[in-house]
Amino acid sequence: MNYWLMKSEPDDFSIDNLQMSEQQTVAWQGIRNYQARNYIRDQIALGDVVLFYHSSCKVPAIVGLAKISSDAQIDISAFDNRSPYYDVKSNTNTPRWWQVDIQFMAKFSKPVSLKQLKADLALQDMVLVAKGARLSVQPVTPLQYQHIMQLTILK
């Protein structure tokens, strides 16, 4: 079982939106970055745990937990020319983009802010904290995960 961090802009889709979704589950479509795609297609597995991160907002922070609730599937939004995620270069013969379902697990009573993560000596190797990291799907080590959970509990 592995740990991941996934970003979402709360104005677009927040942890509250996830919690209120049908079955508290949503298909994570629209990943259009190859490294993130590779994680989704090749490494992320059913039951893995996701740190849900709010980006491009007032207080960027890890705001809760989700879990991977499906195998990787072809992202058909890439085939839909009315979708904002449309990609003319993806087709059913050679699908370029993939998705997984994520299911709500928990919302933190107090989020763990990016500022807090950056200031924590135990988390300097996090992909998120590493200078310039922009990946929207990124691996988290078990130690990093445990440390972050300690922070939320201590709050």
Added chain:
DNA sequence: GCCAACGTTGGC
């Protein structure tokens, strides 16, 4: 809204 950092594209 600015802009640094990064990813992608495409000419050569």
Added chain:
DNA sequence: GCCAACGTTGGC
């Protein structure tokens, strides 16, 4: 395969 130009991300 290099790399300049361009587009995007996302913190501030």
